[in-house]
Amino acid sequence: MRVAILTHGKFPDRAKTALGILRYGDHEVVALLDRDRAGQRVNDVVSDVQDAPIVDSMADAPDCDALVVGIAPIGGGFDDSWRDDVRTAIEHGCDVVAGLHYFLSDDDEFARLAEECGVDLRDVRNPPDDLTVAEGTAGEVDAQVVLTVGSDCSSGKMTTCYELREAARERGLDAAVVPTGQTGIMISGWGIAIDRVISDFAAGATERLVRQAGNHDILFVEGQGALAHPAYSGVTTAILHGSQPDSLVFCHVAGNEQFGGYPSFDIPPLPEYVELYERMSSSLGGSTVDAGSINTKDLTEQEATVAVTEFGEAIDAPATDPVRHGCDEILDAIL
Amino acid sequence: MRVAILTHGKFPDRAKTALGILRYGDHEVVALLDRDRAGQRVNDVVSDVQDAPIVDSMADAPDCDALVVGIAPIGGGFDDSWRDDVRTAIEHGCDVVAGLHYFLSDDDEFARLAEECGVDLRDVRNPPDDLTVAEGTAGEVDAQVVLTVGSDCSSGKMTTCYELREAARERGLDAAVVPTGQTGIMISGWGIAIDRVISDFAAGATERLVRQAGNHDILFVEGQGALAHPAYSGVTTAILHGSQPDSLVFCHVAGNEQFGGYPSFDIPPLPEYVELYERMSSSLGGSTVDAGSINTKDLTEQEATVAVTEFGEAIDAPATDPVRHGCDEILDAIL
Structure with missing residues (x-):
């Protein structure tokens, strides 16, 4: 799977999701979106992981299958400065994968746009709804x-x-x-x-x-x-x-x-x-x-x-x- | 507020919600619903709390403002054997108050019936939706x-x-x-x-x-x-x-x-x-x-x-x- 990863202002030290995927994932990372480091490459900053170009926004990223939100801020909120990138991704037919407490699928604009464009919004932090208490087993x-x-x-x-x-x-x-x-x-x-x-x-x-x-x-x-x-x-x-x-x-x-x-x-x-x-x-x-x-x-x-x-x-x-x-x-x- | 409290099969030892209200609440308890003890009175079983008759079902309870589900089973599920009592309460114009993980307001039958009868389903275990992480303050x-x-x-x-x-x-x-x-x-x-x-x-x-x-x-x-x-x-x-x-x-x-x-x-x-x-x-x-x-x-x-x-x-x-x-x-x- 070809993915772009959003890390605005947080790469590398505050972008552990992005780093984890770059280091251990099977994904091909086509670009990092980080406006503070646009023009650099991943390996200019971190040497021992998969390399990729760093670009300013989703509009500058190569074609890919999904945009991954690669940051996990305290509290898990959605930063509205990311909205343009998520919108662009959906319009380009990319799925969007996020691990925030704020579910993209609960966002009216994203939900509507995703339906129109036929892409999935995958909120991986959304737990199964049939959980129970521990049995100690x-x-x-x-x-x-x-x-x-x-x-x-x-x-x-x-x-x-x-x-x-x-x-x-x-x-x-x-x-x-x-x-x-x-x-x-x-x-x-x-x-x-x-x-x-x-x-x-x-x-x-x-x-x-x-x-x-x-x-x-x-x-x-x-x-x-x-x-x-x-x-x-x-x-x-x-x-x-x-x-x-x-x-x-x-x-x-x-x-x-x-x-x-x-x-x-x-x-x-x-x-x-x-x-x-x-x-x-x-x-x-x-x-x-x-x-x-x-x-x-x-x-x-x-x-x-x-x-x-x-x-x-x-x-x-x-x-x-x-x-x-x-x-x-x-x-x-x-x- | 006049309330009936449901405790089927659990009063007194496994009905701590009921006991708490009987002992510390300002409510007037008109009846306990407990099919295992119907015909007894609360004070036959527990002496140092507000007294009330124990009846078989909501149909046998005096008029009141609300039915309180007074049991908190492990896991917080809704026992379907309580359904008739909740239905009867709603049909008699009583609010229903529960502290289960299973929200009465998410139950299609109860939600529809409550709307028809103009009563509230109050799930007190439903937390506010604007919670955040602790600041240590x-x-x-x-x-x-x-x-x-x-x-x-x-x-x-x-x-x-x-x-x-x-x-x-x-x-x-x-x-x-x-x-x-x-x-x-x-x-x-x-x-x-x-x-x-x-x-x-x-x-x-x-x-x-x-x-x-x-x-x-x-x-x-x-x-x-x-x-x-x-x-x-x-x-x-x-x-x-x-x-x-x-x-x-x-x-x-x-x-x-x-x-x-x-x-x-x-x-x-x-x-x-x-x-x-x-x-x-x-x-x-x-x-x-x-x-x-x-x-x-x-x-x-x-x-x-x-x-x-x-x-x-x-x-x-x-x-x-x-x-x-x-x-x-x-x-x-x-x-």
Whole structure:
């Protein structure tokens, strides 16, 4: 599938959906729409992903099958400055794929235009309507279940899952990712955006995903939010208890000390944070933080080596930067 | 307002909405509909609440303004054996008030009939549509904030809130309850059913309620679920972090050792459970379990005294059964 990805003003650091598709998706990306970087190419900014031209608007993009909204702003709203691009995409016969809380299919103009032009508006954050409460049965699944958890949102939980999947497959294992957020759903083509689910059903939706993934050697469940986060800790808890993991992999961005978007809230000291995850897990089956994943992309090679070592000491478990140094330390620890 | 309350087969132990209204509401209850107890009176079964006749069906109930669905089954579904009563109520010109996940107003037959008969279908679990993520600002409210938490669902969190409100008012304090569930909303006439909110917004909805309640001496926030519950721990976490309480009151039903409806899941040992709540709280402001509330209704007077003492020792805080022995121990501990 040929896609254009909208990231206005947010690429690369605040465009994790776009980055995920560029790095792990099967899609051919024909262009990024980012008015702040028009004229550049993806690889001018990020080197280790699929390359594509960056253009100012949908009007400048090559023909493609779909426009993907590749940003997930806090709160999941639709920015009206994107309206022209979405309109142009629909008029050019492109489907539009988005993972916002605001559903494009609920937008009168887009819904009408999409019908006229015969294209689909796919809101991947729209959950199934037959969800129920958890039964506490995820632990019965015939697979090793590994959950990525983190110190904050955007701490590398999804990236770590996909890197681990590739590394496990290279070792001959039948591995799959269980996607719980919009980017994972866009990459893997299935999943449920747990943060959009009615809170009573969030653990139940996670349990359903784990059971649905089912028969693999190993499942990497994508965690969401963080257990000490001021806004999203409920989602994190529901996924932790709904998935009943065998192992936790703790994810962190080197140097981060406050929650993103919440500058008055400190990230807890990492040893305490690990203990909090393990205590919360202990009430349902119980799992431990067996390994750590740290994002060192803003550090030099030498700084990164130090950061990985210090991080491993802080969480008292083997650690690595999976993108920079590979996944061996994590796989050796959890297998 | 004159109301009938439907509790078929569930009164009193599995009908906490009905019990809450009978005990704390301003409503005149003209009848309970419970086919398993038709012919009895409420006070034959529960002595310390408003009395009312128990009848077989809505056809046998005296005239009234509204039928309230007074049960909250796991999952919040509508039991089709209630359909005749709801239909009869609407045809008799009664509003129907329910706190189910299944919205009566989404039921084609009820919606059509209600329109024909000019009555309202009030689904109190239907949340506002303008909710957002939490900002972490509940702690700024000018009131002491006390959150009831528990070992399980139906562990007395709402009851404790209303008992504490009355006891605090008797001491001359300006006290209010912040309702987070269907029964509290029916009793107090405002609130949001947090378990029905999109999980990303659950902490934000709680924060909004606390700020909306605002200027009182003391706010008693109704907790939901339990931090170690297999299905509802996410809701519990969102309320804990969204309300940023000054004090926690831990609620428990004497003798309960497994989660209700989840017989293979043990309730954690209470000292560990208290520590789990305090650790989860510590990442946002931090509060301690300052008092305990235990439901001893199935015990003799002598057994109850022993249970209260043992419970207080287990949670290492002053404790009482607020319904049986009053709230002084709790108020003295938190004020």
